[in-house]
Amino acid sequence: MKKRIAIIGSGFSALASASYLAKEGHQVTIYEKNDTVGGRARQYKKDGFTFDIGPTWYWMPDVFERFFNDFDKKPSDYYTLEKLSPAYKVVFSETESILIEDTLTKIYAAFEAEEKGSSKQLEKFITKAKSNYDIAIKDLVYRPGVSPLELITPETIKKIGAFFSTISKDVRKQFNNEKLIQILEFPVLFLGAKPSNTPAFYSFMNYADFGLGTWHPKGGMYQVVLGMKTLAESLGVNINTNANVEEILVQNNSATGLVVNGDTITADIVLSGADYHHTETLLPLKLRQYSETYWSKKTFAPSALLFYIGFDTPIINVEHHTLFFDVDFEEHSKAIYDDPQWPENPLFYASFPSKTDSSVAPKGKEAGIFLIPLAPGIEDTEAIRETYFKKIMTRFENLTNQTVQKNVIFKETYCLNNFIEDYNSYKGNAYGLANTLFQTAFLRPKLKSKTVKNLYFTGQLSVPGPGVPPSLISGKLVAGLIQKHNKN
Template sequence: MNADNIRKKIAIIGSGFSGLSAAAYAAKSGHEVHVFEKHHQPGGRARQFKTEEGFVFDMGPSWYWMPDIIEGFFNDFGYKASDFFTLVSLDPQFEMVFAEEKVSIPENNDEIRNLFEKIEPGAGNRYDQFMKSAQFKYEVGMKDFVTKPCYNWFEFASLKIAGSAMKLNLLSDFRKYVSGYFSDSKLRSLMEFPVIFLGASPQNIPALYSLMNYGGYVLGTKYPMGGFYQLVVAMKEVAEKQGVTFHFSREVQKINTEKGKVVSITIDGENYEFDTIIASSDYHHTETLLPKSLRNYKEEYWKTRTFAPSCLIYYLGIKGRIPHLKHHTLFFENELDNHIDCIYKNKKWPSKPLFYTCCPSKTDPDVAPEGCENLFLLLPLAPGIHDEEAVREKYLIKMLDRIEKHTGESHLVSRIEYKKSYCVSDFISDYNAYQGNAYGLSNTLSQTAVLKPKIKNKKIKNLFYTGQLTVPGPGVPPSIISGKIVATEVSKLKIK
């Protein structure tokens, strides 16, 4: 350790992916690290629960994309992901259901190309061109662009990034970019859907994020046997091997400061002294633990931000199999823009919703009792929307009806052995999520890089922020990167 950077006692608030990552990297740099988590288990939105009936549900993330970024985390500590869990490739990667037909995306990239050619003559070659450009964006974007702390634009003045500015398509909107390659509406939907995870309409997302298509389609969609939570367990183990101490069921109630520095945090009425704080908790909530005069942003700031969606989730244990349902299925029979308008313009429940199902029991026999299915349903919603149980149930029936139509099954409601809903108000109560958002801030051009909330408090020298509301943005790989960025910045900090 550099003599300037003496060993620090660091508190990390929250054990989501960014918190786990920050903890591991900070401890590896020689610091004493303590993680405080309000729940009884790690993972944040990626927690897992088991039912008496024998179902095992991942509560949040289910798309294992950008596997090289996740692998890079383990490599940094001398491990491989395979040291902790078994990763399998899904084939098909997913199925998308349209009004008149369904399209399955195969595992093999050449087969994807042939599929595009079959749907639209000439689209095979354009798919190759699209992915060649997307690969460039991925390699520059995920290895250089998103790894900056984003204090100012000068960080992006490197020859590699500056010289690549035009090829990164930072100022082009994603929808126009995609339509420049493909005319068929199904192909455009297939290429546009990944950016929905970034929390905005494709016309408001920079074309830079075609890197998502490469990180998904070309690198493949994976699944960790035992569920996505295996990644949480593995990262916690890596952190513990570096010397990190975890404290569960411990909610931080206040951040205490003196003379421009954090001196302690308050938990259950007791103060615990630390040299530095890293908040992996919701950024807006973290700021409420401080006096208003010491916050980075006023309440008006948050009101003007564009947040990624919240969502309605159902965790269902189904008796009997559902033969014609894939591991991942996207129900896109209705118009994408109508649903998006309900999220960002009208802020109401959609009349003709799109939704997503994950059925991990197709791949993993251990997540459901024999002969049963584990079903996860997710419907994107406007943050802050009213979500009483009766409305949730209404949309459950809508989704099950469409699954029945797609699969030829019937009476799914009568086959439910376990049911749990999760929506806007639950995101607020469990994660202190601003307006119940599920995915952080949208990655619009005006909320990218330096224009995101800062990772460092401007008035308190030893308070840092990490996670999906700061750089580089929402998603599991970006959150892991966010933790690494902030740990590096903390190690540079000189405390007097």
């Protein structure tokens, strides 16, 4: 039986679920509070510069291919991909940096040059990581987190130890060089937790990094959003922007529609791709599954302070993606996870998409995005933002041997208050709920409400977790659950 389905939000998971549900013949309508689609993956344009406001890394191309293949399409029908070479650069000091190239052979050589014998260790490590990737991405993450039995397969039983060791322990058993350890621990940051709290099984992120490479969609990550929007609309999905959802209507403990900009919208099924915590505040208190205490005890992935900068000259000694690991990673991570506060000396990341893509900056100029990972829930003021801009730009100039602050045409900032205002983000988090051992699969907030019939959730606070590829998968999983329950 075909249903009227109202979807809150238009991020990756919402757009994905909308397409799957429309393909099954349902009448699907999206309600997005902002003026453009994409959720956290929006775009900012100014003076001929184009910036991705949200995600800037395109990893796991196979997940995107699998998504579009489900509709007899492929990514190239909507956007053009380029594999980055090098994938990224890691800067440790004014004189020390390591390039992560675009093939395993080159990466093995880079490790060997840094620490004799490490290439053989890396080869073994990546072989195991690939095995984990095959199990996780081809099977486990496409399960809806309904039951712990989903995790029990002949393959996972063989890997049981990898769920109870950690990435940090595994890496440090095999490598001694601190720089190489930091590079191997870096991909875990996409999962939103410290390497010391992340199961070793998640080394599959290292295979995603080294084995599958880093890609760039021409025009930026927003081209992926536009491709998904085009696909959804071609399947009959209606998309409404500037449509703020103020209430989820419930009758006899069953979702019956939404209040949008003061108007009542009726629906047979409500699906939220918005912030999970916020979505539950749209319900009467007695119908919320998770209390404020529940959320306050969860480990959230970081928030971020971001700067979008137009430079009047090309920036030298950097790559498209450049990581600055010149300070103590452990100290910074304590300020995120253990004792939430502004870090004294933060690690930071910079992206210069105009190094690869001439369409995102005027000729002879450079588009730069700088990001500092932060604890959610800390104070956010313009004065603090400016202090940290000066901190990282001074370091950036020293580390890359150039002066750039005089070349800033403009800069825009984005931080916790913006995440709350634009996305109703819990404590201003940027990446959702971290993937720790006790926040994995069936231990994450459920895709289907336990208290309200015909109410579902999708996205980075639910199954399978944070990141763009998991969001695509989350959309598929919740659409499958809706179809299953609709048939019964």
